[in-house]
Amino acid sequence: MEIIICGCFGKMGREVFKTALTRENTKIVAGIDRNVKKFGNVIKDSENFYVAPVFENASQVNIKCDVIIDFSSPTALDSLLEFAKKNSIALVICATGYTQEQCDLIHEFSKNVPVFMSSNTSLAVNLLIKLAKISKQILGNEFDIEIIEKHHNQKVDAPSGTAMMMAKSLSEKNTELVFNRTNIEGKRNSNEIGIHCIRGGTIKGEHEIIFAGLGECFTLKHVAESREIFARGALSAAEFIKSKSSGFYTMTDLMDCL
Ligand SMILES: NC(=O)c1ccc[n+]([C@@H]2O[C@H](COP(=O)([O-])OP(=O)(O)OC[C@H]3O[C@@H](n4cnc5c(N)ncnc54)[C@H](O)[C@@H]3O)[C@@H](O)[C@H]2O)c1
Structure with a gap:
């Protein structure tokens, strides 16, 4: 499974990157983060063994993937939806703080692309x-x-x-x-x-x-004693929706499969 992490320089983005490195069949192919000027245009592990490119905005991404995991903020939503729709990529939305209008937009969008959304992936x-x-x-x-x-x-x-x-x-x-x-x-x-x-x-x-x-x-x-619980849940969500048809999915759907 190939994944792009949006918000990759944040606390949760880094946790997803770290957790993904421990999983077989999971590859982080790129990151998106508005903090590229501060942290540079790559995300890597502590040994510089694994390196992936980072883009400032979804509109700049020129790499394909199976799923985008978003731990950024509601300000990234529009460009993420556009990118996901254009490339038919499933979206796992984990950021919080969306307005009702944005939630309605996400629901509407899920008619075209599989969307998993949860404010808490534990x-x-x-x-x-x-x-x-x-x-x-x-x-x-x-x-x-x-x-x-x-x-x-x-x-x-x-x-x-x-x-x-x-x-x-x-x-x-x-x-x-x-x-x-x-x-x-x-x-x-x-x-x-x-x-x-x-x-x-x-x-x-x-x-x-x-x-x-x-x-x-x-x-x-x-x-929550560690952020890893949310990262593991987000990666399970990605695995869960990567081959699903369009629709809106939540942790309830994931739990029903366990
Ligand atoms: N679903 C869950 O289980 C869960 C768990 C923890 C946190 N969260 C949510 O995830 C989000 C991130 O949490 P965090 O603690 O990692 O925050 P953080 O501030 O440490 O990280 C957010 C990252 O996203 C980037 N970012 C923000 N807006 C962006 C944009 N428009 N375009 C590109 N990059 C952007 C920032 O530069 C930053 O690096 C929050 O909304 C938080 O509430 C969800």
Whole structure:
């Protein structure tokens, strides 16, 4: 499987590169990153054994691949979609912070090219979401749901894409998402899901879903200890969609195959 990493000079891009080197049948053929002037126009391993060219923008790429894995930012979306469509390349979108308009565009685009999208490619996080859905089904509406997410002080978007993914998967028609209760007067309504963000230090990513009931509290929690979990998930996603026909795929589809 030949892969181009978009955002290859970032924390996650470098992790995907490193993880891909350990996998058989997986080759990083190029990178895309707007930071070419700072880091140069190649990405390589610590021993300079493996080297791949890096382009500043998808429109400059002159190399074919099976899948693009994107860990850059929503600003790269338009050029990535254009490149993927022109060359019929499957796309694994892992960056977060997209607007609703961009999400609609991605869905529309997936009618032509296979697109895998997930704000969190950790298998365990996605299992946690599955367990949370079952918990809500069994515990019913007697339990209030609150989500707490913690990330490093370099993260630019809040709440995290994962916290939003969790909230959406637990939402019903009348659910109201409440962000940060400061300046909100009055008692909590039972149709709310509260979302709270903490930013500091080098926290890699923690998500907690609290089900608070009458006299008891039940918590599901995931702690990311290494970025490798997301890189492994993204590479599995690439493997999963590389031979799929056009359509929109998520970690739920991937988990259903396990
Ligand atoms: N899906 C997941 O499991 C998962 C896990 C971790 C992080 N993320 C998301 O992935 C993204 C990257 O995270 P990170 O921690 O590696 O960030 P980072 O800031 O370390 O890296 C981002 C890289 O992308 C490049 N970039 C940004 N916009 C670009 C553009 N328009 N064109 C070309 N290059 C561009 C930057 O130069 C940078 O090198 C974030 O949105 C983050 O929330 C997703």
